[in-house]
Amino acid sequence: MAREILDIDGVPVGHEVFPESAEELAQLMKEAHGAGACMIPIGAGTQLKFGNPPRAADLAVHTARLQGVVEYEPANLTVSARAGTPLRHLQEILRAENQFLPLDPPHAGRATLGGIVACASSGPIRFRYGTVRDMLIGIRVVHADGTPTKSGGKLVKNVSGYDMCKLYAGSLGTLGITTELTFRVHPVPRATATLSFGFPSPETAFAATQALIHADLAPDALEALNQDAFVSLQGDARGAPWVLLLRLSETEEAVRWQVDRARKLAAASQGEDLCVLEAAKSETFWQRAAGLREVPPGEDVLVLKCPALCQTAVETERRLRDLGSRLGARTLVFCHAGTWILYGRYEFASGSCDAARLRQGIADLRQECIASGGHVIVESAPAGVKRGLDTWGYEGSALELMRRIKAQFDPAGLLNPGRFVGGI
Numbered sequence: 001m002a003r004e005i006l007d008i009d010g011v012p013v014g015h016e017v018f019p020e021s022a023e024e025l026a027q028l029m030k031e032a033h034g035a036g037a038c039m040i041p042i043g044a045g046t047q048l049k050f051g052n053p054p055r056a057a058d059l060a061v062h063t064a065r066l067q068g069v070v071e072y073e074p075a076n077l078t079v080s081a082r083a084g085t086p087l088r089h090l091q092e093i094l095r096a097e098n099q100f101l102p103l104d105p106p107h108a109g110r111a112t113l114g115g116i117v118a119c120a121s122s123g124p125i126r127f128r129y130g131t132v133r134d135m136l137i138g139i140r141v142v143h144a145d146g147t148p149t150k151s152g153g154k155l156v157k158n159v160s161g162y163d164m165c166k167l168y169a170g171s172l173g174t175l176g177i178t179t180e181l182t183f184r185v186h187p188v189p190r191a192t193a194t195l196s197f198g199f200p201s202p203e204t205a206f207a208a209t210q211a212l213i214h215a216d217l218a219p220d221a222l223e224a225l226n227q228d229a230f231v232s233l234q235g236d237a238r239g240a241p242w243v244l245l246l247r248l249s250e251t252e253e254a255v256r257w258q259v260d261r262a263r264k265l266a267a268a269s270q271g272e273d274l275c276v277l278e279a280a281k282s283e284t285f286w287q288r289a290a291g292l293r294e295v296p297p298g299e300d301v302l303v304l305k306c307p308a309l310c311q312t313a314v315e316t317e318r319r320l321r322d323l324g325s326r327l328g329a330r331t332l333v334f335c336h337a338g339t340w341i342l343y344g345r346y347e348f349a350s351g352s353c354d355a356a357r358l359r360q361g362i363a364d365l366r367q368e369c370i371a372s373g374g375h376v377i378v379e380s381a382p383a384g385v386k387r388g389l390d391t392w393g394y395e396g397s398a399l400e401l402m403r404r405i406k407a408q409f410d411p412a413g414l415l416n417p418g419r420f421v422g423g424i
Contacts, residue, residue: 006060008040008419009053009386016060022140022148022179025061029177030146032059038417039144041173043084043115046107049295049380050119051172051419052391063114066179069093071154078154080138080182083114099185102129104290114178120170123290124221125247127338129186136165138182143175144410154182167405174420175409189249192220193259194282197271198240202226202317202333205242208269209337210310212246215265217258221247222337223289226321229332229345233288238274244337247286292334293343293379300348300382302329302358304365308340308374319368320344323361328352348382355384366393392421 006013014037019025032039037058042048044064066084073079074097081090087101088109094100104123105116115121117139122131129135138152151164168175199205205224212222223245225233230243237243244266248258263273277285295301308316317333320342324331329346336342358381366376370393378391399422406413406424418424 008048008057010383011054011057013040013060014058016062018062018065020065022066022142025063025066025177025179026142026146026148028061028146029142029144032061033145033412033414036412036414038414039177040416041114041118041177043112043118044086044107044110046111046294047115047119047121050391051416052423053386053418054416055418061177063112063177063179066114070180072097073154074099076154077185077187078137078182079185080154080180081113082180083112083117083178085113087111087113087116094185095188098188100188101135101183101185103132103135104286106291106293108287108290113181117169117178117181118171118173124223124245124286124336127222127336128218128220128249131169133166133169135183135185136169136181137184138180139165139168139178140180141168141176141178144412144414148179149176152182172416172420174406174416174424176415189251191252191255192247192249192282193255194277194285195246195248195259195262195266196230196234196274196277197244197246197266198238198274199242199244199269199271200240202242203314204270205244206310206313206335206337208244208266208271211265211269212244212262213338215261217248217262218250219246219258219262220249221245221286223334224337225334226317226332228330229292229334232292232332233285238272240272240274243274244271245289247282292332292345295380300350300353302344302346302348302353302381302385303379304344304346304362305377305379306342306344306365306369306374308342308369309372310340312372312374313340313342315372316342316369316374319365323365327354327358327361343379353382353385355382355387358382358385359389362389390423394421 038056040057040060042062063084066082068082070080104125105121140150142148225243227237227241230237248255320333329348332345334343369376
C-alpha cells in the first residue's frame with residue numbers, strides 16, 4: 001500500500017528523513033543546505049497547522065528518533081533530554097523523583113520537547129510557572145548549514161553571556177533544529193484542588209478574576225470559559241453562562257485555606273459554587289482544559305488566539321462571540337484569565353465553512369482588536385482558509401529586527417520558509 005504524501009497546509013513534502021543522532025542530523029542538513037533544499041522540522045506533528053503555509057517543503061526533518069534523557073540531577077532540579085522526547089515520557093521519569101516540568105501544552109500526550117520549545121507552547125498553568133522560555137536553561141541546535149551550536153548550561157543560575165535560549169524558544173524552527181534541551185524542574189506539590197464557579201456573564205467572571213488575582217492567593221491557573229467550552233470539558237455547567245476555574249497547589253493546609261478564601265471571594269462577585277475536584281480528578285480535568293485548542297485531523301475548526309488588555313477583555317469576548325454568530329459556527333470562548341489571552345474556537349458543520357467569508361471575518365476582527373491594544377493570531381484553520389491570509393498579522397517595530405536575525409542565522413531562508421511572522 002502506497003504511503004500517503006505528507007503536506008503542510010496543502011504544500012506537499014518532497015522527501016522525509018528520520019535522523020537517529022545529532023551527528024546524522026547535522027550531516028543531512030549540510031547536504032540539504034548545499035542542494036538549496038527547504039527544510040521543515042517536525043517533532044510529533046501536533047502543531048503542523050500552526051503558522052503560515054511554507055513557500056516550499058523539499059525535506060521534512062523528523063526528530064522523533066532523537067529521544068531519551070541525557071542527564072538528570074534531581075538535587076539540582078535540572079534535566080537534559082533530546083528534542084524528540086515526548087513530554088509525557090519525561091514527566092514519567094521526573095515523577096519517580098517527585099518532580100515535574102510545569103508545562104501543559106495542547107497535545108501533551110504526544111508533543112515533543114523540541115516542538116514545544118519551537119512553538120513556545122503553553123497552557124493554563126503558565127499563570128503560576130511561566131512559559132517554556134522561563135524553564136529552558138540550555139539548548140543544542142543544528143543550523144541550516146549543518147553547523148551545531150549550544151547555548152546556556154545545566155545550572156539554574158546561569159548568567160554568563162547572551163541568553164540565546166529565549167531567542168530559539170518560539171522561533172518555529174526558523175533559526176535551527178533543536179537536538180537537546182535542558183530545563184529546570186519543580187517539586188510536585190503535596191496537594192492540589194480545582195474549584196469551579198458559575199457566573200451570569202463574562203463581565204462578572206472577569207471581575208471575579210481581578211478580585212482573585214489581587215487577593216492573598218497563589219493559584220496555578222485561572223481560566224474563564226463560556227458555557228459551551230465548559231460543557232465540552234465537564235458535561236454540565238448547571239446553566240451558568242460563564243465558568244471560572246481555579247487550580248490551587250500547595251501543602252494540604254494551605255490548599256484548604258485557599259479553597260475557603262476563594263469561595264468567599266467568588267460569592268462576593270456573584271459566583272455560584274459548582275464543585276471542587278481533588279488531586280486525581282483535578283489533573284485529568286486540566287489535561288482536557290489544555291486540549292481545548294487541539295483540532296483533530298480533517299475537522300473544520302478555526303482556533304484564534306487573542307491577547308488583550310484586561311480593560312478590553314470583555315469587549316474582545318463579545319467580538320469573538322459575534323464572529324461565531326456571523327459565521328454560523330458553534331463558538332467556544334475561553335481565556336487564560338489573569339494573563340488575558342482569549343481564545344475563540346469555531347466548529348463548523350461539514351461543508352458549511354466558507355473560506356473567503358472566514359478570511360474576511362478574521363481580518364475585521366483583527367482590525368478591531370489591534371485598535372483596542374490587542375491582537376489576533378490564527379492557531380488553526382480549515383483547509384484553504386490560509387491562502388491569502390497572514391496567520392500572524394504582526395507589523396510591529398520588532399519585525400525588522402526578526403528579519404535581520406533570520407538573515408544572520410539562515411541567510412538562504414531554507415528553514416520553515418515563510419511560516420513565521422512576516423513571512424520569515
